[in-house]
Amino acid sequence: MGLIDDIRSKKPMVVPGVYDALGARMAQSVGFAAMFQTGYGTSATLFGMPDYGFVGAAETLDNARRICSAVSTPVIVDADTGYGGALNVRRLVQQLESAGAAGMFLEDQVWPKRCGHMHGKDVTTHAEYTEKLGAALDARQSRDFVIVARTDARATLGLENAIQRGVDNYKTGADVIFIEAPLSISEMGQIGSSIKAPLVANMIEGGVTPLQSAESLHGMGFSLVLYPLSVLYASAAASLRALSELHKNGTVSSKPSDIMSFDQFNELVGLSDMHKLEEQYRIKQHGAKQEN
Numbered sequence: 001m002g003l004i005d006d007i008r009s010k011k012p013m014v015v016p017g018v019y020d021a022l023g024a025r026m027a028q029s030v031g032f033a034a035m036f037q038t039g040y041g042t043s044a045t046l047f048g049m050p051d052y053g054f055v056g057a058a059e060t061l062d063n064a065r066r067i068c069s070a071v072s073t074p075v076i077v078d079a080d081t082g083y084g085g086a087l088n089v090r091r092l093v094q095q096l097e098s099a100g101a102a103g104m105f106l107e108d109q110v111w112p113k114r115c116g117h118m119h120g121k122d123v124t125t126h127a128e129y130t131e132k133l134g135a136a137l138d139a140r141q142s143r144d145f146v147i148v149a150r151t152d153a154r155a156t157l158g159l160e161n162a163i164q165r166g167v168d169n170y171k172t173g174a175d176v177i178f179i180e181a182p183l184s185i186s187e188m189g190q191i192g193s194s195i196k197a198p199l200v201a202n203m204i205e206g207g208v209t210p211l212q213s214a215e216s217l218h219g220m221g222f223s224l225v226l227y228p229l230s231v232l233y234a235s236a237a238a239s240l241r242a243l244s245e246l247h248k249n250g251t252v253s254s255k256p257s258d259i260m261s262f263d264q265f266n267e268l269v270g271l272s273d274m275h276k277l278e279e280q281y282r283i284k285q286h287g288a289k290q291e292n
Contacts, residue, residue, distance in 0.1 A: 002144035003074045003102050004175050006033055007198050012218035017228030019045045020063070021070035025268060027231075028073045034102065037067055038228045039078035040115050045232075053112025057083040061095050068100030076103040076146060078228075081111050081124075086135035093139035093147075103146030105178065106136055108153065108165070116152050116180035117207035123153050126165055130172055137173045148200060148224075149174035154181055163194045170197040176224060181208050188212070192221025200224045205233055 007013050015034050018024045019041030027035045040051035042063050047054055064077050077096055082089035089106065096104055107113065108129035110122045123129075129151075136147050149169035153162040159182070166177040178200035179191045188209070192199060201222035203211050214225045242259070246252050252259065260268070 003034060003076075003146050004144070004198070007146070007176060007223050009223075012214040012225050013223060014214050014225045014227065015076070016231055017041055017226070018067060018075075019232060021066045022269070023231055023235075024067045024071045024073070024075065025270075028071045029268065032073060034074040034076060035071075036105075036226055036228055037064055037075055037077045037101075038232070039080055040229060041232045042078075051113075051115040051118070053080075053114060055080065057088070057092055057095075061092075061099060064096060064099045064101050074102030075100070076105065076148065077101045079104040079106055080113050081107055081109055082132050082136070083111075086131045089132045090135040090139040093136050093145070094141075097141055097145055102144070103148065103175075104136070105148045105150050106133060107150040107180070116150075116155075116202070117204055117209070121152055122156055123151065126168065129165075130168070133169060133172050133174060146175045147173075148176040148178050150178035150180055150200075152180045154179060154183075154187075159187055159190065163191060166191070166195045166197070170195065176200060178202070183208055185210055185212065188217070188222075189220050195221075198223040200226055202226050202228065204229055 013033060015036050016027050016032055017036045017038035017040075018027055019038055024035060039055055039060070042059060043049050043051045043055045046059055046063070060077065060079060060083075064075065068075050079092060079096065082092055093104065107116075108123045108126070110124055114121050133147070133149055140147070149166070149172075151162050151165040151169070153165050162179050166179050170177050176198045177195055179195075180202060182188050182191060188201065199222045201212070201217040201224070202209060203225060205211070217225050238258075242252050266272075
C-alpha cells in the first residue's frame, strides 16, 4: 500500500512537522507513519525568520534532501506556492521526487506567501492555481507521490469559496484537499460534510483553528491530522529554558528527565549502527589482507 492508501484508511493519520534531519529521525523513532517538512519551521531554523516568503525552492529542496536521506518514513514537503508558475511547479515536483519525498503541499497564495494563520495573505485566481496543480499532477513520475491541494481562500474570499476551490481541486486530480484556517468547529464540520475527499486538518497551537483530537477530526471527515509546529515550539521552549539557566547559573543542572544523555543522543543519531558498519568493514579488510 502507498501513502495515499494509509491516508484513506479507517484511522486518522497523525503527522508531525519536522524541519531538520534530527527531528525526522526522532519522529521515525517513535513510530509515525509519515512526517511533514514544515516551511514555517524551515524559515525559522535556517534563517531565524518568520514564515513570510523568505524560503525559496533551493532551500526547500536542500532541506528535503537532508531530511529524506535520514529516514525511511515517508516525508511530505511543504512546497508553498511552487515558487513560480506552472513550469516552475513542474520542475519542483521532479526535483522533490528525485530527493526522495513522498508528496507535497501546494497552495494558492499570492507570493510572497505567509503562514496561513497570519494576517495579510491573499490568494491567486483559481484558474492560475489550477494550472499549477495540473502541472504538478502531470510532472510526477509515481502515482504514489501524494499531492495535497491547499487553499487559503477562507481568509479573503470566505468559507463557501474555499470549499468550492477544494471541490474543484479534487476534480482536477489532487489526492488530498486542505482548506487552511477555518475559524470554528462548525466551519470544520461544514468542510468535512461538503468535500468528499481525503482532507487535512491543520492543528497549530495558538492558531486560528480550534484544536481538536484526531478522533474527533476523523469523525468530521478529516483523514490527515497535521501538527506542523508542535515539535518546533516544544524544542524552542526547552532550548530557551536551558540557555537561560546556563546564562544565569553558569551550568545546566536540569533533571535527568529534562535533558537527553550523551549515550541516548548518540543512539538516536545512529552511532551504534556506525560502530557495527565500521567493524564489518574492518573484518572484510582484515580477511582481504590474509588472502593476499
